[in-house]
Amino acid sequence: MTDQISPPSDSDIELKKKSRWPWIAGAVVVVVAIVGGIVYATSANEDKPFGTNLKVATWSTDIAAEDLLKFITDEVAPAHGITIEPTKIDNLIEINRAVDAGTVAGNFFEHQPFLNDAIAANGFHLTLAAPTFTWDQASYSDKYRSWEQVPNGAKIALRDDPAGQAIALLDLAHDKQITLKPGKDTIKGLPQLSDIQTNPKNYQFVQVPIGQLARSLADVDVIVVHISDVYAAGLRENQIIAREPAPKGSEGGLVVSDKHLDDPNVQKLIATFKDPKIAEFLQTTDNELIRNTLGPINP
Incomplete structure (x- = not known):
């Protein structure tokens, strides 16, 4: 969404130069500080190795993937020596940008065709590292x-x-x-x-x-x-x-940054999402939401 900015009023335009320049100078300092902070945060995160507590983002309206991630978090991740922290992001560009920047370790909401679109449009360096389920x-x-x-x-x-x-x-x-x-x-x-x-x-x-x-x-x-x-x-x-049936090649799963593929804890995260317990859960769950919307990947 594009923010709408109202045009200045006549009284705004008539501000005296003496009072305006200190404000402008102060604003420039603030903007430079903010931009510098954003650049620092991005560069600090994108190559920084992850610990054993790993954030994984879901799209905020995909409640089926969110429920499946909860099962993986509670029942699968501990056996792989990691803790997953589920995180919701409600913007379909920012959810991939967060992975690319290293703000989160991965996301869990998309298939390869959608990821291809995001990479082509934004230059992200991302990989669907663990296809996990199909969408009905x-x-x-x-x-x-x-x-x-x-x-x-x-x-x-x-x-x-x-x-x-x-x-x-x-x-x-x-x-x-x-x-x-x-x-x-x-x-x-x-x-x-x-x-x-x-x-x-x-x-x-x-x-x-x-x-x-x-x-x-x-x-x-x-x-x-x-x-x-x-x-x-x-x-x-x-x-x-x-x-x-879900078309072959449209399986959803864990997406991670190419920059972190060799990170030992990201490798544990990938192994978690490849665990056969997930397919078994998808076939046997009593969770009506998951049963009605998601399915296991057929070999």
């Missing part, structure tokens, strides 16, 4: 109960980011609602709307930011999405018209 996919509607009922020309909402859009299109292709151009029918091809080859029912596609998808259901016929993207907003099983 689904198509939701308040008007229809199956794809067969969805009419020609229906409005279909999907995420507006390249990674989320690609997975939604692969879901639609899986459900035989569209076909994709050759080479664009896998997650590696990262299909976008321009890569649709056939659209037999002439669907109208609406691109929506991830945080607005659940609310957009009232204005469209169907949304296609990770279940965990909309679960916290109250969408439920009786609104699902089709479930789709």
Whole structure:
């Protein structure tokens, strides 16, 4: 979000030079001090080794990954000689920037296609070091109960980011609602709307930011999405018209900085997120939120 700054009033402009210059000089000193502190904090953290207490960030609205991280923190990490400190970050750029800068040891909210977008846009040096789970996919509607009922020309909402859009299109292709151009029918091809080859029912596609998808259901016929993207907003099983498997290559997991890959405690963190206890928990848990939205990675 861009902060809006009000233009100065006439009385502000008419400040006398004698009184204005001391304030300006003081402000410059403060700004230099603040900027210097930020630069120091970043440079001090990015190469600094971690101790055995490691912060791992989740995106603030992904409550399924947050619940899974709690299980890993309580039941898996102690056996690997580390303590995990879960941390919430509500900005999808800053959650990767925090890992890149060494403010946190890792994050636990994204798959490789989304990470690729973040790296390309921001120059981060990050690695998906431990794929851990899959996101269940689904198509939701308040008007229809199956794809067969969805009419020609229906409005279909999907995420507006390249990674989320690609997975939604692969879901639609899986459900035989569209076909994709050759080479664009896998997650590696990262299909976008321009890569649709056939659209037999002439669907109208609406691109929506991830945080607005659940609310957009009232204005469209169907949304296609990770279940965990909309679960916290109250969408439920009786609104699902089709479930789709997570495309191969879209597994979520632990992301760490390339600069810390050789850190012994980060290696312990990676081993923690690769522990087979996690897959067993995903298959057997009584936690309804996790059971309805996440799944283990198939070998």
